[in-house]
Amino acid sequence: MDRVEKTEQLNNLFEIYQELLTEKQKKYYELYYYEDYSLQEIAEIFEISRNAVFDQLKKVEKHLNHYEEKLxxxxxxxxxxxxxxxxxxxxxxxxxxxxxxxxx
Known part of the structure; x- marks a missing residue:
């Protein structure tokens, strides 16, 4: 699956399962995937490391895929x-x- 397909798939899952995520996870996701902010820009907004943002986005992806796998x-x-x-x-x-x- 290429990057565009993966992003489209994640966006579809996010639309369905976003209420199962924390508020911060939703915000990170929206800024990165919908608003096209960089990891660094998000890190600066939340005053955390770029790596922390990356880790959170990976967790969101994992959660979304897990919810879809089950539901x-x-x-x-x-x-x-x-x-x-x-x-x-x-x-x-x-x-x-x-x-x-x-x-x-």
Missing amino acids: KIYNNKEQRIKYLEKYEESKDEKYLKLLRKMDE
């Missing part, structure tokens, strides 16, 4: 979208059945 909200959403698209293209009822089965 699979993003994965299920993507699967639903695929089934709907396939149904719209083919009008094959099997895709509706697969969707219903996901909700069981």
